[in-house]
Amino acid sequence: MGAISVMKVYQLIPKTNCKECGRSSCMAFAADLAKGKAKIEECPYLLEAKFSQQRKDLEEYLAPVLGDHETHIEIDGEKCDGCGVCILACPIEARYSEDVMSGKCPKYPLEEHLIFQIYDGKAKLVKLDNCRRLENDAEARNCSICESYCPQEAIKII
Numbered sequence: 586m587g588a589i590s591v592m593k594v595y596q597l598i599p600k601t602n603c604k605e606c607g608r609s610s611c612m613a614f615a616a617d618l619a620k621g622k623a624k625i626e627e628c629p630y631l632l633e634a635k636f637s638q639q640r641k642d643l644e645e646y647l648a649p650v651l652g653d654h655e656t657h658i659e660i661d662g663e664k665c666d667g668c669g670v671c672i673l674a675c676p677i678e679a680r681y682s683e684d685v686m687s688g689k690c691p692k693y694p695l696e697e698h699l700i701f702q703i704y705d706g707k708a709k710l711v712k713l714d715n716c717r718r719l720e721n722d723a724e725a726r727n728c729s730i731c732e733s734y735c736p737q738e739a740i741k742i743i
C-alpha cells in the first residue's frame with residue numbers, strides 16, 4: 586500500500602474551514618485523518634446525508650489507518666545466524682538506543698524500547714508492542730525493514 590495522500594483526503598471533505606472539528610482548517614483535519622490521528626465523524630458535516638458518498642470513499646481510502654490492527658513477526662530459528670542486522674536496521678531500535686545509533690548492538694539488560702534481542706546466537710522477538718506497525722500512522726504500519734534487511738531471509742512479517 587502507498588502512503589495516504591493528504592490532498593486526496595482533502596478533496597473528500599467539505600472545505601468550509603469552519604473549525605468545528607477542532608482544527609484550524611479543513612487541510613489540517615485532512616492531514617490528521619491521513620496520519621490516523623482523527624476520526625471521520627469529528628467533522629459533523631461528513632455525517633450529513635449529502636456527504637454520504639464522500640464519507641464512504643473516505644472510509645475505504647483511510648481503511649489502512651482506521652481502527653484496530655494486528656501484526657506479527659516470525660523469526661525462523663533454523664535460518665537465523667544471529668548477525669544482529671534486524672536490530673541495527675529497525676528504526677525503533679535506532680530511535681531509542683544510543684548503542685544502535687552508533688552501530689553497535691544494544692546493551693543488556695533489555696531496554697524499554699527494544700523489539701529484538703540476540704540470545705544464544707539467535708534473534709528473539711522480545712517486545713512486539715514497540716513495533717512501528719502498531720502505530721497509528723500509515724507509513725509506520727507498512728514498515729518491513731527488518732524483513733527486507735535480514736540477510737538470511739529469516740524474518741517473516743504477518
Ligand code: SF4
Pocket residue numbers: 598599600601602603604605606607608609610611614627628629630
Ligand atoms: S469540521 Fe469539517 S468542514 Fe469544518 S473545518 Fe473541520 S473538516 Fe472542515
Ligand code: SF4
Pocket residue numbers: 660664665666667668669670671672707708734735736737738739740
Ligand atoms: S537479521 Fe536475520 S539472521 Fe540476522 S539476527 Fe536478525 S533474524 Fe537473525
Ligand code: SF4
Pocket residue numbers: 674675676677678700715716717718728729730731732742
Ligand atoms: S517492522 Fe519495522 S519497526 Fe517493526 S521490528 Fe521490523 S524494522 Fe522494527
